[in-house]
Amino acid sequence: MSAKFERAEIWRNRFLILPSMLLLATFVIYPACFAVYTSLTNESLTGPAALNPRFVGLDNYTKLFTDGNFWRSLAITFWFVLFSAIIGQLVLGLASAMLLRRRFALRPLVNAVILMPNAVPEVVAAMMWASMLASGEYGTLNNIVAWFGVEPQRWLTSFPLTMIIVVNIWRGIGFAMILMTSGLSSISEELYEAARMDGANPRQVFRRITLPLLVPTLFLYLLVSTVSTIAIFGLVFALTRGGPAGATELIGIYIYNQSFNAYQLGYGSAVAVVVLTFSLFIGMLYVRALKVDV
Amino acid sequence: MKLKYGLWAGCILTAGLAAQAAMAETVRIAEHRQARIDALNAVIPGIEEATGIDIELVEYPGPDREYVSKLLTELAAGTGPDIFSLPAMSQVIDFSTAGYLVDVTDEVKNWDGYDQLYDVAKELVTSDDGSIFAMPKLLSVQQLYFRRDVLEDAGISTEQPKNWDELIQWAIDAKAKTGQYSLMLPMGITWGGGAFNEGFGHLLTGSSTPQIVMDDGKLNLTSDGVLEVFGFYEQLVKNDLLPIDPLLGPEPWVIPKYEMFPAGELLVTTCGSWCYIYDWGPNSSNPIPDVTEAVGTWAVPNREDGEHVIVSLGHPWSINAATFDVDAAKKVLMAMGSVDLMVSYAEHEGGLPARRDVLDDPEFLKLTPLVPLMDDIEKGVWLKNAPGFTAVSEGVARATEGLLLGNVDAAGAQQILVDYVTDTLGADQVQ
Incomplete structure (x- = not known):
């Protein structure tokens, strides 16, 4: 291959990715840079600071690190991501994928039931769950548990974080299952056959063959689900608006509340920049440290 | 050729001006x-x-x-x-x-x-x-709206309460007699501005310090009046006089205002003239028959003797x-x-x-x-506004949510309000 041809190829490839780069620059990189700039000002949506925002240096970041509500929100987000995305969706998604590899009578129905939450718009899903988890005699779940003699509960008040974790697991299993199914299908049947001929039991097959060969898929899933769960907003906002008393104020809702309820765009942007840095760090951890090809 | 370009330019200019003129009107x-x-x-x-x-x-x-x-x-x-x-x-x-x-x-x-x-x-x-x-x-003229028909049937007095103590005691007695929630003021975050505009403001204007905005424009949130108002709310919650569960839901007005009050399961609530038309009147999805007879109004009593309506x-x-x-x-x-x-x-x-x-x-x-x-308009009292008042409204919503959940007492609720407004507006705007 001549050097001239190689140069032409390089330029052609650059030209081909140009539209993507332009879109990325316009809708991702520029807003992110603008958020960094805004985070260094006292810009507000109302009042004098909206008319004449001032450069305040790192004041917003200093305030942020001493803001107990920010750290509380970050802690809530951590538990939410850990239990809903990393544990709940992953385990149940993998279990569903393994279950649906087998042939049984109701397989298409089970498949549809697991995938259905993904087809429902998140606000609709939230409204549905709000009705399900409503307190007193009005809640569907309270009516169900009443059959077993359980007193009506305030599900979204007494167990708010647990409830939004359950709702998010319900919504995310389908995606996890799809990814796990594709990972499982890439494992050769011959390996399973050989293991069975060597007398391996199902547990050994899972531990020695399935799990190790599924690691790239698992970490790809963890990368995508962790980052997208940190950024979750609509489902929880429509269900609880971050309440009661901030118990479900995930970091996305905290940013929204600071920017659009307290009208402090500068401070909200500082929180957003810190969260972006966290997400980038987590992404790099998955991609680099675990050497996963994405 | 020049003529052709000239014509094109003329057409574009005319179209632009026409579009501008159309937009302007x-x-x-x-x-x-x-x-x-x-x-x-x-x-x-x-x-x-x-x-x-x-x-x-x-x-x-x-x-x-x-x-x-x-x-x-x-x-x-x-x-x-x-x-x-x-x-x-x-x-x-x-x-x-x-x-x-x-x-x-x-x-x-x-x-x-x-x-x-x-x-x-x-x-x-x-x-x-x-x-x-x-x-x-x-x-809007806002005051207390009560179910006259339900109260009269139960043999409970519908006489105007003279002060807060009398109102609370009346509510405790009415609940004991009917088993129904007896007095609701909007509270909590999800009610938004209603917690302030349809509840807190009513009480504050009858408290010992009826205004928040000082002469220099600063906000006085540590006043005795603010504490007294949160104390009133605390009594409502402690005595189980208002339906807490619906107030913590995503649309807190729906169950108490549109379902419980028309059904006679809530006896008194704050509201404005719109309740006679929109909430329970002819434009309601759940109207109360003969609403002006079935539902009466009380002015909001002051902490000490006296009463007022909010305009x-x-x-x-x-x-x-x-x-x-x-x-x-x-x-x-x-x-x-x-x-x-x-x-x-x-x-x-x-x-x-x-x-x-x-x-x-x-x-x-x-x-x-x-x-x-319409006769009540000129008798009304109101809260003085100042820049940053929206933050006070949000702070009140957060403070009353703390009370609803039983997480704080009146003093704790006041601290939530002070902290929120100070964080949002800066210490220089708060007294």
């Missing part, structure tokens, strides 16, 4: 919630005829909080509708200090309807420095500072102070018109639940 008005949208739609032809300007009605999201957020993001970006309403005067002040609103002082004061405005409307719409950024539309401006109109044609928008704004528009809103939504001469309008006189309430 269309004014976009934002409105939200179906009752208000219907009210405005009914009078748009009249406004177009009076001004010769086309009106485009733009429908915005329903809940006030989402409506204001959407407006703010558009206004901050230099876009948005030409004319819009704002839920409360505190927002008019916050928006005007941000430079989003056109000063209409001269237009409103020289407008031929100005003399017909109630004095309270003039006072509420005028800032401390004498400037006006909004056209009054409706006034406030409801959704006044303002002009976007970034509007393309300010003169056209001003012309339309003046036309929107008409009797017809106010009567249409009164009919659909239930607010009280801000003009006296509606009492000569036969269409308004047909709204029999509202007409007697």
Whole structure:
């Protein structure tokens, strides 16, 4: 291959990715840079600071690190991501994928039931769950548990974080299952056959063959689900608006509340920049440290 | 060739000017919630005829909080509708200090309807420095609404309570006798501005320190009055007088106001004249038959003996500072102070018109639940506004949510309010 041809190829490839780069620059990189700039000002949506925002240096970041509500929100987000995305969706998604590899009578129905939450718009899903988890005699779940003699509960008040974790697991299993199914299908049947001929039991097959060969898929899933769960907003906002008393104020809702309820765009942007840095760090951890090809 | 280019340039210029002229003669008005949208739609032809300007009605999201957020993001970006309403005067002040609103002082004061405005409307719409950024539309007179029919059937007194202690004791006794929730004030975060405008403000104006805004414009949130109000709320929660579960839900007004009160499962709630039309009247999805007989009103008692009703401006109109044609928008704004528009809103939504001469309008006189309430307008009291008042409203919502959950006592709730407002506005704005 001549050097001239190689140069032409390089330029052609650059030209081909140009539209993507332009879109990325316009809708991702520029807003992110603008958020960094805004985070260094006292810009507000109302009042004098909206008319004449001032450069305040790192004041917003200093305030942020001493803001107990920010750290509380970050802690809530951590538990939410850990239990809903990393544990709940992953385990149940993998279990569903393994279950649906087998042939049984109701397989298409089970498949549809697991995938259905993904087809429902998140606000609709939230409204549905709000009705399900409503307190007193009005809640569907309270009516169900009443059959077993359980007193009506305030599900979204007494167990708010647990409830939004359950709702998010319900919504995310389908995606996890799809990814796990594709990972499982890439494992050769011959390996399973050989293991069975060597007398391996199902547990050994899972531990020695399935799990190790599924690691790239698992970490790809963890990368995508962790980052997208940190950024979750609509489902929880429509269900609880971050309440009661901030118990479900995930970091996305905290940013929204600071920017659009307290009208402090500068401070909200500082929180957003810190969260972006966290997400980038987590992404790099998955991609680099675990050497996963994405 | 030059002639050809010249012709093309001429055509493009003409088309551009024509488009500009067409745009200049269309004014976009934002409105939200179906009752208000219907009210405005009914009078748009009249406004177009009076001004010769086309009106485009733009429908915005329903809940006030989402409506204001959407407006703010558009206004901050230099876009948005030409004319819009704002839920409360505190927002008019916050928006005007941000430079989003056109000063209409001269237009409103020289407008031929100005003399017909109630004095309270003039006072509420005028800032401390004498400037006006909004056209009054409706006034709301708020007080306590009680189920007269249910109480009389149960043999419970419907006499006006004289002070807070008497009101609380009455509520405890009524609950013991009927088993129903007896007194509800909006509380919690999800009720948004209602926790302040439809509850906290009622009590504060009857407390030992009835104003938050000091003479120097600072906010006094550590006053005895604020603590007394949170103490009142604490008693409501401790004595289980109000339905806590629905107040913590995503749409907290739906169950207590639209289901429990009509069913007689809630005996007293704060409300405004709109409740006789929209919440439980002819425009309600769950109306109470013969509502003005079945539901009576009490003025809000003071902490010590005495009583008052709260009066406030409801959704006044303002002009976007970034509007393309300010003169056209001003012309339309003046036309929107008409009797017809106010009567249409009164009919659909239930607010009280801000003009006296509606009492000569036969269409308004047909709204029999509202007409007697017009007498209360000039007796009303109100809270003084200042920049940053929106943060107080949000702080009250957070503080009352803490009380609802039983996480804090009155002093703790006051601390939540002080901390939130100080964090949001800065220590220099808080006393």
